[in-house]
Amino acid sequence: MDYSLLSQAPLFKGLTADNIVTILSTVPHRVKKFQSGSMISQSGEPVNSLIVVISGVVKGEMVDYTGRVIKIEDIPAPGALAAAFMFGDRNRFPVNVIAVSDGELLLIEKPDFLKLLMRNDIILVNFMDMISNRSQFLSEKIKFLNFKTIKGKLAHYILQKAGKDKLSLKLDKTQNDLADFFGVARPSVARALREMEEEGYIEAKGKYIKLIDKKGLADLTIE
Amino acid sequence: MDYSLLSQAPLFKGLTADNIVTILSTVPHRVKKFQSGSMISQSGEPVNSLIVVISGVVKGEMVDYTGRVIKIEDIPAPGALAAAFMFGDRNRFPVNVIAVSDGELLLIEKPDFLKLLMRNDIILVNFMDMISNRSQFLSEKIKFLNFKTIKGKLAHYILQKAGKDKLSLKLDKTQNDLADFFGVARPSVARALREMEEEGYIEAKGKYIKLIDKKGLADLTIE
Structure with missing residues (x-):
């Protein structure tokens, strides 16, 4: 796994590639390959893990009631998938996630991720920054939609x-x-x-x- | 302080009044009275503490460019103020907060709150649920605005x-x-x-x- 790219992920901000290697060695995690065009997760599936795109690009996509496909956004490495949906009452993927290229994901199951958050204040603050930034972006967007x-x-x-x-x-x-x-x-x-x-x-x-x-x-x- | 009401706050969900007394005794915190009509915080001020309304009601209010006052929402006890703005890049009150009645606030400074989150997994998950719920509500709202x-x-x-x-x-x-x-x-x-x-x-x-x-x-x- 290329840890230098991972050190640019918002979740690992402020940590060196070496720090990340050390931290990941203390917590159960998986690396999963994906192929271009494959479905990574479906809208409505529960979000049970932290998922970071380590290499490649995925996209979020919605299908509306008339069958129209609406692309939401591209998420290139080292972005996280549905981080704002790991917790909360609607703890499910809000859209379909589809691979745009070949690539790899890093997965950490929710209970393991929680332990990681409680042991590492940098990752804790980074994660809260990520989900708060999402809210703050959406609040701002709503102001404009109004x-x-x-x-x-x-x-x-x-x-x-x-x-x-x-x-x-x-x-x-x-x-x-x-x-x-x-x-x-x-x-x-x-x-x-x-x-x-x-x-x-x-x-x-x-x-x-x-x-x-x-x-x-x-x-x-x-x- | 009335801890029974506090046990209904989303942040303390799953904890008894006794648990909350014990937890608060381990962390620096303040209780601050407010009077009806007083300004509690101004739009643009940094959010440096967790702030929970312990008693009474406050409201969020915006003033637009033409001077019109727009009421955003009432926050009665035991709601939290601007929880989704404690972290992230726009770490400032998005609106003016004004007291609708007399009441009291519980304040925990950000560094103390972080320590609390790392020591107590229930409060950690509750807080992440709160800020994730905010994102999820806003995502949903944007869908409808579109x-x-x-x-x-x-x-x-x-x-x-x-x-x-x-x-x-x-x-x-x-x-x-x-x-x-x-x-x-x-x-x-x-x-x-x-x-x-x-x-x-x-x-x-x-x-x-x-x-x-x-x-x-x-x-x-x-x-």
């Missing part, structure tokens, strides 16, 4: 970035990232930005945004 | 409850709860249900729903 128009979402994003005092800023997401985050098509983001410029709310130059009409932007968020 | 129409949201909710085989079911949420969860007004939920009945998708009798046209319901989810 704005009805794309201009409202963008205005909120810009005002939030600017804070109380700043009148100019640099976007830290590409238009593609923003579109993904808002759950809209990329051309809609480009169009909304253009219109907000034409209507005199902002001036945009690449990633640099100047706030021209802060009050107007605030009004856009409640349209 | 459906554009209220009929789409309801159709998804009904199909999800029914699963593969069932053709009738009992709603486990009131129309009020559904409206809150979908982020829409209650009369809109009542109207959508009525229309879905008139259009022949379902039959509704109070909380009991019969699925008449499952294929049609599935189509509603992608309108």
Whole structure:
């Protein structure tokens, strides 16, 4: 197993490859190969282990009621699978997980993982950071979904970035990232930005945004 | 301090009042009184402690860019404040927290709380359940926000409850709860249900729903 990649996993942040070898030697674990195209877990199956992609890439996928397949996200090594679903009341895979390439998984059964958490405060904090980050990302996403128009979402994003005092800023997401985050098509983001410029709310130059009409932007968020 | 109420807190689930007394005697903690109307914490302040409402009620509140106050939720005793924000990268209160009544808080500083988690597997699992439940609730909520129409949201909710085989079911949420969860007004939920009945998708009798046209319901989810 390539421990150098594992040391880049959020769960093992702050630990060296040597630390990880030592820690894993004290806890029962398995390494499981998977082949491109294979089903790794099915939506609704219980999540009984910590699962980290050691090599290769898997993806999350949903099938809706009309049979449409909706891709949720790619998870490349060294990402964890369904970490926010190991605990809690809905302790099941929320989506199907399918291998995009050949690769390997590291598995630690839940009772063994619990022992590991209680013995190692770095891994404990890392794991709580991971599942808290998931909540925090989702909270943020919900804020944006609640704005009805794309201009409202963008205005909120810009005002939030600017804070109380700043009148100019640099976007830290590409238009593609923003579109993904808002759950809209990329051309809609480009169009909304253009219109907000034409209507005199902002001036945009690449990633640099100047706030021209802060009050107007605030009004856009409640349209 | 009334430990019997504390034994109903999700963090202390499975522990008796006596257990809790013993556990708290081993860890530094504070009890802080608050008065109705006082500000308990401000949006953006770091979350440096576990905070449990021991008595009384507090509420989360947001002020938007136009100065509108938006109430987020009431948190009565024995709920925890911002548990999903104690760890992770955005380790700050996401909203203002304001006292709705007089009451008391239990506070355990983060380093002391970490020690507690490593010493007590019940509290460790309870805490991970709490923050995972938050993620799971938010994931679910996002699913519903993504459906554009209220009929789409309801159709998804009904199909999800029914699963593969069932053709009738009992709603486990009131129309009020559904409206809150979908982020829409209650009369809109009542109207959508009525229309879905008139259009022949379902039959509704109070909380009991019969699925008449499952294929049609599935189509509603992608309108």
